[in-house]
Amino acid sequence: MFLEDTIQVQAGGQARGYTIRVGQGIRRSLPQMIPAHAKAHRYAVIADERVAELYGVDITEGLQGEGRDARLFTFPPGEGSKTREEWARLTGAMLDAGFGRDSAVVAVGGGVTGDLAGFVAATFMRGVPLVQVPTSLVAMIDSSLGGKSGVNVPEGKNLVGAFHSPHLVVVDPEVAVTLPREERAQGLAEAVKHGAILDPVYLADLEGEIPSVMKGEVGATGRVVVRSIEIKTDVVSKDERESGFRKILNFGHTLGHAVEAAGAYALPHGSCVALGMILEARVGERMGITRKGTSETLLKMTSLLDLPIRLPTELAPAVVLDFTRSDKKGRAGRPRYVFLSQLGKVVADEDWAQEVPDEIVLEVLEDASR
Numbered sequence: 001m002f003l004e005d006t007i008q009v010q011a012g013g014q015a016r017g018y019t020i021r022v023g024q025g026i027r028r029s030l031p032q033m034i035p036a037h038a039k040a041h042r043y044a045v046i047a048d049e050r051v052a053e054l055y056g057v058d059i060t061e062g063l064q065g066e067g068r069d070a071r072l073f074t075f076p077p078g079e080g081s082k083t084r085e086e087w088a089r090l091t092g093a094m095l096d097a098g099f100g101r102d103s104a105v106v107a108v109g110g111g112v113t114g115d116l117a118g119f120v121a122a123t124f125m126r127g128v129p130l131v132q133v134p135t136s137l138v139a140m141i142d143s144s145l146g147g148k149s150g151v152n153v154p155e156g157k158n159l160v161g162a163f164h165s166p167h168l169v170v171v172d173p174e175v176a177v178t179l180p181r182e183e184r185a186q187g188l189a190e191a192v193k194h195g196a197i198l199d200p201v202y203l204a205d206l207e208g209e210i211p212s213v214m215k216g217e218v219g220a221t222g223r224v225v226v227r228s229i230e231i232k233t234d235v236v237s238k239d240e241r242e243s244g245f246r247k248i249l250n251f252g253h254t255l256g257h258a259v260e261a262a263g264a265y266a267l268p269h270g271s272c273v274a275l276g277m278i279l280e281a282r283v284g285e286r287m288g289i290t291r292k293g294t295s296e297t298l299l300k301m302t303s304l305l306d307l308p309i310r311l312p313t314e315l316a317p318a319v320v321l322d323f324t325r326s327d328k329k330g331r332a333g334r335p336r337y338v339f340l341s342q343l344g345k346v347v348a349d350e351d352w353a354q355e356v357p358d359e360i361v362l363e364v365l366e367d368a369s370r
């Protein structure tokens with residue numbers, strides 16, 4: 001039996017702190033917990049159609065059963081819904097239904113729902129309280145935490161958005177049971193990253209837990225979710241606005257994003273990050289920054305997740321290299337990389353991220369595409 005856990009997030013800067021509760025079956029307490037943390041006269045529960053049917057309807061009816069004014073708003077599942085158009089449709093539907101300043105938004109779903117509904121909460125009446133109920137592993141350990149919300153635009157992903165911290169995050173690992181296996185792997189890729197940058201013990205534990213989490217086993221999912229949440233919230237609370245330390249969460253993401261963009265977003269983010277971590281560890285090893293053997297361990301774990309360990313053949317290494325230069329996190333067009341010194345430890349000098357000669361990156365990309 002998996003015990004219930006409460007994680008209190010201490011926010012830095014001007015942001016508020018908030019509570020994250022993780023527990024098996026805890027979603028059944030949402031009708032009482034939501035009003036206690038996010039006071040409002042009306043609750044807009046936002047979910048994609050698939051998650052609405054599985055969990056959103058129950059949560060909405062639960063709130064109504066407690067005498068709350070709650071209404072469910074849905075949209076088609078998938079990244080294609082994370083748009084200004086869908087944001088306009090949802091905010092319009094809320095206005096038409098008479099929602100006003102005294103509303104709160106409850107986002108029930110994966111990262112798409114969290115980002116889209118979070119952006120609705122950030123902007124509706126200049127901002128209303130937000131409760132995150134993440135249901136995918138990506139959302140549980142990554143996107144529901146840290147307060148980033150937003151939508152994609154034709155010019156690129158996540159380019160229009162806002163910081164809007166939730167009032168409460170509620171994670172029920174039981175819902176991972178209905179999550180497709182490939183979606184579990186997507187979230188686990190970021191869990192591997194958490195261990196790789198900060199916690200070698202967690203990384204070693206993960207190796208044992210991955211097969212159970214991949215089967216949707218609740219206890220293992222709960223343990224992984226709790227440790228990953230602790231690591232991510234700890235990093236974010238030390239650097240709310242991404243000026244320094246938080247950059248370490250970008251390990252694997254410079255090359256990961258480049259692979260993702262070069263492939264026109266056909267490969268999912270977690271797959272690209274898993275590959276990006278292997279490739280960046282190899283770059284670090286070649287530069288003498290990263291301990292030899294690091295990339296080998298990351299490759300082994302990526303294989304356990306059934307995620308690709310080689311560059312897709314249709315992606316030319318030179319094209320991927322080009323895409324590293326359009327990474328929005330780079331400075332003046334020069335991409336920067338976060339390096340591990342060894343598993344569980346990042347290189348702290350040079351503001352957490354550094355530039356790399358193109359030739360080395362190209363060599364590593366070429367080796368990975370043979």
Ligand SMILES: NC(=O)c1ccc[n+]([C@@H]2O[C@H](COP(=O)([O-])OP(=O)(O)OC[C@H]3O[C@@H](n4cnc5c(N)ncnc54)[C@H](O)[C@@H]3O)[C@@H](O)[C@H]2O)c1
Pocket residue numbers: 048050051054077078079082109110111112113115135136137138139142143144145146147148149158175176177178179180183186269
């Ligand atoms: N804000 C951030 O800091 C941040 C961080 C990482 C990722 N993201 C964003 O998150 C998004 C990806 O999130 P995602 O992978 O969760 O995608 P998603 O929200 O599309 O969910 C993936 C699929 O799983 C389904 N699903 C979710 N939970 C389920 C459950 N319990 N049972 C059955 N099906 C379920 C969804 O309907 C969807 O089809 C991207 O848009 C990415 O940009 C944001």
Ligand SMILES: [Zn+2]
Pocket residue numbers: 190253269273
């Ligand atoms: Zn990521």
